[in-house]
Amino acid sequence: MLNIADTLYDWCRAARPFALATIVDVHGSAPLPVGTALAVDTDGNAVGSISGGCVEGAVYELCQQVLADRGAPARARFGYSDDDAFAVGLTCGGELDVLVQHVDPADQxxxxxxxxxxxxxxxxxxxxxxxxxxxxxxxxxxxxxxxxxxxxxxxxxxxxxxxxxxxxxxxxxxxxxxxxxxxxxxxxxxxxxxxxxxxxPRPRMLIFGAVDFAGALSQAGHFLGYRVTVCDARPVFATSTRFPHADDVVVDWPHRYLEHTEVDARTAVCVLTHDAKFDIPLLRLALDLPVGYVGAMGSRRTHDHRLKALREAGVLEDRLAHLHSPIGLDLGAHTSEETAISITAEIIAHTHRGTGLPLTRGTGPIHPPAPGAPPSATRTAA
Known part of the structure; x- marks a missing residue:
């Protein structure tokens, strides 16, 4: 239905009831994906499409019927008819399952x-x-x-x-x-x-440092649905050939790129360079941005030196508390691929407020109450 959000929002603001026809399943070839919708208001105005034209008339009539009856939602399946080329159907050979419902904005x-x-x-x-x-x-x-x-x-x-x-x-x-x-x-x-x-948009994973670990991490991030960017100031290392799973490979100083790129609360910043001339200005900026996760690679000694340098650069303790360093969960990782799993596991745990502990060590529901849910609520795996 979000393909027609502008019009539906106008109708909802005007408290205007409408019939909403949504593609809820697709079988075979079909012109439009699941979730696409067509809507008809009480004045007969229509917006949207569910088939590119071949079944719109039948869906429009079904919408008018649902509006008139103000009753239960109606279901319909549309597919190609071999017996009558002019029958309502999909000439592409696929089938659509459509749910048509009456929507009164006052009820929702x-x-x-x-x-x-x-x-x-x-x-x-x-x-x-x-x-x-x-x-x-x-x-x-x-x-x-x-x-x-x-x-x-x-x-x-x-x-x-x-x-x-x-x-x-x-x-x-x-x-x-x-x-x-x-x-x-x-x-x-x-x-x-x-x-x-x-x-x-897909959440962003910003990987700074075109090192071997970045190749595996970019692949893991891509698998998880992130839009992955690899950034490094050294053009000989920052190439699309070395990072085929990255959506973008950028040659720039890390802090300069981060300063001008778009981030949000879902963005994961992974600093893999463990080189102070790159890390300190980058982390100083990253820890002051509204991103979801900031992690930095390096040994514990490197981490201690990094914290000292960040404090000297003026980063306050409450911001340093947001830094995940050394980056990743303790999985005993050694290879680049294992390290990528360690890092993404920590990102997942941080995002969903997980403990990172083996489930065998826990008690109660596997999933804790969702943020915003009543305090007494519990959830089981769905």
Whole structure:
């Protein structure tokens, strides 16, 4: 639905009900992906597309019917018809599953806030129930910014927390995806299929230092869904040939590049050079920026010297507390690949407030309560 967020936001602000048709599943070849939507308001105005034109008329009529009935959501499947080339269908040979629901902005006020965030370019996730009990179909839950809190409800606190946890991960990766939750009598009694719509660029991983470890780390970061940049002041080392998994390879002084590039609360800064002439001005700047993670490679002796130099450069203790150095978790890593896993494991643990300890040493729920959830809430793995 976020493909038509601008118009939906205008309709929500005007408290104008509308019918929303969303692609919830695709089989074979289809022109548009899951999550794409078409909407029709009470005046018959239509916006969006779900097939590039070949089934729009039928979907428009279904939307008008749902608007008129103000009843339960309707489902439809559209596919190519061999018997009648002019029948409603997809000439590309694929099939679309479409959910059409009546939306009254007054019933879901958080939807207006979420759509506004999308129109302003802010990271946003909207979770929409697309399969489950009829009275829950179409309900939504939204996460804004870093996803630390959520708004709306899908039916029960347990379901909300389970969906929010997975939606938060999808938001970080900037991926729209269908997830399954529930079926647990203790926390999520209803089995639900939920489509999580996300609006967010991929989070950034900035790797400073075109060293061997950077090659493995750029590959691991790419695998986790980061937009990876490798930066080094030495052109002979900073080449796309050496770092094929990086989205960008930049030749520049690290602190100068960081000063002018875009970062946010999801950005991970990994300093691998362990060379003071690069590290100190870079870390001094990085620790003053609103990034999610700052880590620096080096021995414990290097770390002690680095802290002394940063203090002399005017970095305050409360900022130094945000520095992960030596970088990574203690996994006993030796190779570049093992070290990359150690670093990304620490980033994941820091991002999701994990302990980094073996699960066998813990008790209680595997996943702690989500930030923003009620204090008494607990979650099980969904």
């Amino acid at each position: 006020p958080h939807l207006t806030t979420a759509l506004e965030a999308v129109t302003q370019g802010r990271p946003t996730a909207l979770a929409q129930i697309i399969d489950g009990p009829e009275d829950l179909l179409g309900r939504t839950l939204s996460l804004l910014g870093d996803g630390s809190a959520y708004d709306g409800t899908l039916g029960s606190p347990g379901e909300d927390r389970a969906v929010a946890a997975q939606a938060r991960a999808l938001l970080r990766a900037g991926r729209t995806s269908r997830i399954e939750v529930g079926g647990d009598a203790d926390t999520c009694p209803e089995r639900l299929s939920v489509l999580v719509h996300t609006h967010a």
